[in-house]
Amino acid sequence: MLLAPRITEHTLHKGDIVTVPTQEMLEAVLKTTFKDDVYREDSTTESFQAEMATLTGHEDAIFMLSGTMSNQLGLRALLMQPPYSVLTDSRGHIIHYEAGGVASLTGASLQPVVASNGKYLTLEDIQGKAVLDEYVQYSPTRVISLENTLNGLIMPLEEVRRISTWAHQKGLKMHLDGARLWDAVVAGAGSLLEYAREFDTVNLCFSKGLGAPLGSILVGSKKTIAVARKIRQSIGGGMHQAGVLTAMARVSLNATFGTGVNGKGSLLAQSHKNAKYIADLWVRLGGKLLGPTETCMVFLDIKAAGISRIRLEELSAQNGLVIKNERLVVHYRKSCQADFERDG
Ligand SMILES: Cc1ncc(COP(=O)(O)O)c(C=O)c1O
Structure with a gap:
């Protein structure tokens, strides 16, 4: 018989104000596989990554310990040789709350852009600031990093499409900090697939709103995810029995967001x-x-x-x-x- 630890009133300390895993998540740990993910042998982790790639319409996915790691390695995998810049919303998480990771991990400078409508960046905001000129004194924009939701605000799909079409025409890459993209989808702004397909890399988080104790996923092309995997290893993010974490992440996704791409019936x-x-x-x-x-x-x-x-x-x-x-x-x-x- 499997003995699952019970979440009780004692576990839920009075005054706890962060999310806590559900009983089902803890039970999933007891039934998970314990193979080594560094050697790509863990079937729970492998299948979960494959499911996430399918759900977002990307070729591949890699499980990360946190949203910060996922954003940073996504950007790092898209950026190979400085000098270059990452253009992003001036309120963005990657600027203010990721310990300066963009500078130290990629060597990129950041180009913060103020959303003129006070809510989300528009193509015109971005066009006014992107550096496309290779002039010797400039640090050209190579990646546009958007965040959705940002401070709980939704970036409309139509605007994302305008930005993505223009960016790709100009040879720029697109990253999405979609730590809370689930919320935009549940609010009816567009499906996971519709948003994710506009980006080269997307970070989605299972902690926070979905309630898993930790973990995020980075999706992208096979080539990009292979680079991210290598760099994840180089900074000590390679995990051995990752099935413990991916089993909980899968439950958080299915139970809290739902099983489809539209968040239908989502909690x-x-x-x-x-x-x-x-x-x-x-x-x-x-x-x-x-x-x-x-x-x-x-x-x-x-x-x-x-x-x-x-x-x-x-x-x-x-x-x-x-x-x-x-x-x-x-x-x-x-x-x-x-x-x-x-x-x-
Ligand atoms: C929009 C956004 N991006 C990234 C992160 C970073 O996630 P983590 O705390 O797992 O590193 C957060 C965390 O709250 C977030 O809200």
């Missing part, structure tokens, strides 16, 4: 509804928002409300809530349906 839809409910409630009470709530994130304008982060935390605690700052991320949790996530 994430309820998180979006809950986020909208919270946003509306805040506004009804006279509060202002820092931006629209399109998926699972709510940004409270606490400055306009005249309260500091510390005060927000105190007031929340008095009302039995754990809120650390003005960004609220609503996610699914089996034991208590909706909860607040701290940081991704």
Whole structure:
């Protein structure tokens, strides 16, 4: 008999505000394979990677330990010989929250571009900043890295298509930080396939909204994924019994996002509804928002409300809530349906 560890009220520490794996994920670990992934022998990992490639319409996929690793190795695999630049949204995760990895891993400079509509980059924003000239003093743009969702905001498929068509005509590569692409899909913006096919590499995360304890996937061409695999190994990211992780990632995908490319019946839809409910409630009470709530994130304008982060935390605690700052991320949790996530 398989003995699965139980997630209990003790495991779910009071005040925990990040996602936790479900019972089904833990049970999947007990039934997984324990072969060595560095030697490409683990059937759970191999089949999961193949499924992810099919789901996104790419040739190949590689499991990564984190979204940061997946973004960074995706970019690294697309960039071979400096000088070059990566053009991206000025608010992007790869600029602000990946410990300067683009500079150290690829030697690229970053070209941050401000979204003129305040929500997402347009082709015109990008055309105004991309460096296509090979003039000796320039560091030419080689990759456009988009993020969807970004701060919970959806990048429309039509705009992605315009950018991708233009970029590919100009010989530029396209990377997507799709850590939270699931949310755009569930909100009805387009399917996984429709978005993923516009990019040379895509990062998708199983932690955060889908609830796996860790793990991300990078999809791309066979050639690109082979480069990423080599570099993953070089920085110590080669995993031996990776089946432990890929088994949980598969459950997180199937149970939380759903099994198709459209996120039909996805549990994430309820998180979006809950986020909208919270946003509306805040506004009804006279509060202002820092931006629209399109998926699972709510940004409270606490400055306009005249309260500091510390005060927000105190007031929340008095009302039995754990809120650390003005960004609220609503996610699914089996034991208590909706909860607040701290940081991704
Ligand atoms: C949009 C986005 N990209 C990348 C990451 C990085 O993922 P990880 O924390 O797994 O490295 C995050 C994390 O929250 C994210 O929100």
